[in-house]
Amino acid sequence: MSDMDAMLTVPFRRLLADIAPPAAVRAAEGCRGVPPMWRDLVASGFLDALVPEDKGGAGLALHDVFALVAATGAVCLPVPFAETMTARALLAARGAALPEDAVVVLAPPSAIIPLAAAATHALVPKDDRIALVALGDVGPDPFGAGGGSVAADAPEVLAVPAGSIDLAVFAAGLTAAKMAGAMARLLEMSVRYANERVQFGRPLGKFQAIQQQLAVMAEQVVSAQVAARIGMAGAHFDPVRVAMAKTRTGEAAHQVVAIAHAVHGAIGVTEEYDLQLLTRRLKQWQLAFGSESYWAGRLGAVRRCAPVDTTADFIRLHLAEMVGAASGEAHARA
Amino acid sequence: MLALIDAFPETALPPEAEALRGEIKAFLAERLAGMSGRDRARTWTGFDRAFSRDLAERGWLGLTLPKEYGGGGRDAFARFVLVEELLAAGAPIAAHWIGDRQSGPLLLHYGTEAQRRKYLPAICRGEIVFCIGMSEPNAGSDLASVRTRAVRDGDGWRLNGSKIWTTYAHQSDAMIALVRTAGTPEDRHNGLSQFLIDLALPGITVRPIRLGTGESDFSEVHFDNVALPADALVGVEGNGWAQVNAELAFERSGPERMYSSLVLLDLWASTLDENADAADIELLGRLVARLGSLRAMSIAITGKLAAGESPLTEAALIKDLGTELEQAIPVGIVDAIGKRPDLACNANLMSTLAFLLQLNHVFSLRGGTREILRGMIARGLGLR
Numbered sequence: 001m002s003d004m005d006a007m008l009t010v011p012f013r014r015l016l017a018d019i020a021p022p023a024a025v026r027a028a029e030g031c032r033g034v035p036p037m038w039r040d041l042v043a044s045g046f047l048d049a050l051v052p053e054d055k056g057g058a059g060l061a062l063h064d065v066f067a068l069v070a071a072t073g074a075v076c077l078p079v080p081f082a083e084t085m086t087a088r089a090l091l092a093a094r095g096a097a098l099p100e101d102a103v104v105v106l107a108p109p110s111a112i113i114p115l116a117a118a119a120t121h122a123l124v125p126k127d128d129r130i131a132l133v134a135l136g137d138v139g140p141d142p143f144g145a146g147g148g149s150v151a152a153d154a155p156e157v158l159a160v161p162a163g164s165i166d167l168a169v170f171a172a173g174l175t176a177a178k179m180a181g182a183m184a185r186l187l188e189m190s191v192r193y194a195n196e197r198v199q200f201g202r203p204l205g206k207f208q209a210i211q212q213q214l215a216v217m218a219e220q221v222v223s224a225q226v227a228a229r230i231g232m233a234g235a236h237f238d239p240v241r242v243a244m245a246k247t248r249t250g251e252a253a254h255q256v257v258a259i260a261h262a263v264h265g266a267i268g269v270t271e272e273y274d275l276q277l278l279t280r281r282l283k284q285w286q287l288a289f290g291s292e293s294y295w296a297g298r299l300g301a302v303r304r305c306a307p308v309d310t311t312a313d314f315i316r317l318h319l320a321e322m323v324g325a326a327s328g329e330a331h332a333r334a
Numbered sequence: 335m336l337a338l339i340d341a342f343p344e345t346a347l348p349p350e351a352e353a354l355r356g357e358i359k360a361f362l363a364e365r366l367a368g369m370s371g372r373d374r375a376r377t378w379t380g381f382d383r384a385f386s387r388d389l390a391e392r393g394w395l396g397l398t399l400p401k402e403y404g405g406g407g408r409d410a411f412a413r414f415v416l417v418e419e420l421l422a423a424g425a426p427i428a429a430h431w432i433g434d435r436q437s438g439p440l441l442l443h444y445g446t447e448a449q450r451r452k453y454l455p456a457i458c459r460g461e462i463v464f465c466i467g468m469s470e471p472n473a474g475s476d477l478a479s480v481r482t483r484a485v486r487d488g489d490g491w492r493l494n495g496s497k498i499w500t501t502y503a504h505q506s507d508a509m510i511a512l513v514r515t516a517g518t519p520e521d522r523h524n525g526l527s528q529f530l531i532d533l534a535l536p537g538i539t540v541r542p543i544r545l546g547t548g549e550s551d552f553s554e555v556h557f558d559n560v561a562l563p564a565d566a567l568v569g570v571e572g573n574g575w576a577q578v579n580a581e582l583a584f585e586r587s588g589p590e591r592m593y594s595s596l597v598l599l600d601l602w603a604s605t606l607d608e609n610a611d612a613a614d615i616e617l618l619g620r621l622v623a624r625l626g627s628l629r630a631m632s633i634a635i636t637g638k639l640a641a642g643e644s645p646l647t648e649a650a651l652i653k654d655l656g657t658e659l660e661q662a663i664p665v666g667i668v669d670a671i672g673k674r675p676d677l678a679c680n681a682n683l684m685s686t687l688a689f690l691l692q693l694n695h696v697f698s699l700r701g702g703t704r705e706i707l708r709g710m711i712a713r714g715l716g717l718r
């Protein structure tokens with residue numbers, strides 16, 4: 001286990017297990033308002049993970065918190081932790097600060113804004129500024145997972161110059177990480193179920209047809225996870241890396257969700273069983289902040305114009321893993 | 335937590351390995367100038383002894399073998415960089431490919447000192463071409479059922495049987511074969527051994543097999559009472575199954591399992607201009623995303639090889655995903671080109687595409703089929 005895992009990821013996962021069990025996730029569905037576990041997250045200090053040290057935060061790089069964001073996806077955390085963490089850092093780097101109890105979603109143009117129903121504010125792009133607006137009614141979420149939309153006339157609380165920030169890149173990068181976490185959990189649940197459920201006198205996992213499906217699922221989960229990790233590599237979000245992350249997680253989610261449900265049979269779609277908590281959100285996340293086709297289009301456009309000899313060069317220069325990259329240094333650059 | 339999910343830790347190519355890249359690029363740009371797309375698309379199936387010897391002269395064969403045997407003494411990361419450049423450029427590397435990738439490391443690990451001294455320097459000089467003698471007419475996926483048999487005869491062995499689909503056996507000097515030395519096919523993994531067979535020995539016939547495309551990349555090899563010397567045995571008698579699996583980790587894990595269609599992808603990408611169809615740009619993006627994630631996984635496996643591990647399940651996973659992408663590239667591109675019958679297609683692109691479209695089925699057969707690999711992944715998940 002790395003130091004970062006021991007110091008950060010393990011305690012965070014333990015915290016999530018305590019404060020966001022499936023019952024709490026279910027309780028939050030269909031409600032407008034900040035769920036009670038938010039207080040615990042505020043008290044935990046993790047929300048300032050990305051805020052520079054001289055501004056009172058932990059000064060971690062984006063890369064360091066990938067596992068945290070993925071963990072929130074794996075438990076379907078019903079509050080916008082990753083988004084508020086990112087918003088705090090983004091504003092801190094520009095000399096601004098969120099109101100004390102602000103619970104923030106990122107709201108670039110999107111078919112749906114996940115977790116809007118649990119938020120008090122949203123960051124929205126407005127011309128050449130990024131504005132924090134107060135949220136009122138966010139409307140219904142057809143996925144029943146606490147998503148919604150941000151009214152065009154939501155009152156502005158503060159704003160900072162946008163500079164080169166593309167909020168869609170931030171939001172898609174975080175969403176890809178959550179998707180990776182949720183898909184890994186789906187694989188675990190599916191393998192466990194296949195080993196437990198007996199039909200024809202044998203566990204399902206002994207049937208070759210099931211084995212082959214779960215192998216494909218594992219391939220997609222691993223590939224999506226690696227892409228999502230690269231989407232949060234380095235110190236700051238990068239549009240090319242995020243484009244790969246959201247494309248790959250979006251593509252993978254189709255197959256992963258389909259196989260998870262196929263393996264589970266009818267029990268998987270029931271209210272009492274946790275599988276549907278994950279798969280409904282994966283559908284919502286796939287749609288949010290640009291689907292795989294949207295991001296593939298952006299990625300393809302960059303590749304087409306790139307002055308490189310081969311795609312291997314392009315990947316090496318733009319999409320490689322950045323191990324040990326600038327921990328602690330300026331997420332601020334984002 | 336399932337171990338397989340975290341089996342591809344973030345791994346970066348070390349600067350010492352990256353430092354090789356510029357020199358290799360420069361060499362390839364000059365040496366391969368003017369080569370057609372179709373010839374480049376053969377990559378690791380393009381056979382050219384002179385080219386392999388040119389690489390050897392630069393110290394680029396046996397890069398990971400110890401210096402005392404004529405190797406480069408470098409790690410698996412350095413070899414990744416070299417191989418990535420060779421594949422991306424479409425260099426014809428088949429003549430040294432098997433020896434460099436698996437026979438050399440196998441002999442280093444399991445061979446006697448005399449075998450190492452005899453063969454490793456020859457591999458590093460590009461003087462000996464190896465082939466892989468695993469498959470037989472009645473033993474494909476079910477490799478443990480091989481029937482070719484070696485029996486003790488004086489100091490040495492007598493070999494009878496046949497191998498098939500042996501890539502470039504008709505151009506090779508030596509084969510490392512998996513054969514039965516005890517028991518029957520019902521004994522499965524027990525009683526198998528590996529032999530290094532000099533293909534010039536009496537009693538060996540090699541017959542190239544013609545493909546539907548008219549080419550011959552692989553052969554059938556018959557052994558009729560072939561007398562093998564005692565030192566033809568590789569490793570330990572009866573340990574063949576374990577050895578062949580270690581060999582397969584090298585055979586399945588490398589970047590050639592994701593880059594076989596890269597030349598085509600780049601050729602096609604270079605034809606897309608600012609008026610390109612949005613769907614084509616999107617296809618390009620999807621393929622790049624898949625390849626980007628695969629490359630990171632491939633480097634993670636390279637890290638495991640560099641650390642001396644034998645990542646069999648990981649290799650199965652990346653080979654299945656990688657060959658799926660290699661197959662998707664020509665399939666996507668033929669549709670992208672064919673949807674515009676009104677536009678002329680450039681001849682170089684067309685012949686490269688046609689070549690890969692006729693060949694891409696084998697990507698998920700050679701080195702172990704999709705179903706077999708998925709079975710291994712399932713075992714890795716704890717399902718079997």
Ligand SMILES: Cc1cc2nc3c(=O)[nH]c(=O)nc-3n(C[C@H](O)[C@H](O)[C@H](O)COP(=O)(O)OP(=O)(O)OC[C@H]3O[C@@H](n4cnc5c(N)ncnc54)[C@H](O)[C@@H]3O)c2cc1C
Pocket residue numbers: 465466467468469470473474475476498499500501502551552696699700701702703704705706
């Ligand atoms: C281009 C090329 C190069 C090759 N080079 C070499 C070489 O150099 N050396 C060498 O030794 N071999 C080589 N091979 C052979 C290759 O390893 C075999 O083709 C492969 O292992 C499959 O064996 P098979 O062709 O006999 O097919 P079979 O084993 O007969 O399989 C046919 C189909 O049945 C499926 N199948 C088989 N068993 C099962 C099972 N238990 N469950 C589910 N499905 C199953 C397979 O997945 C496949 O889809 C090469 C093959 C090709 C195509």
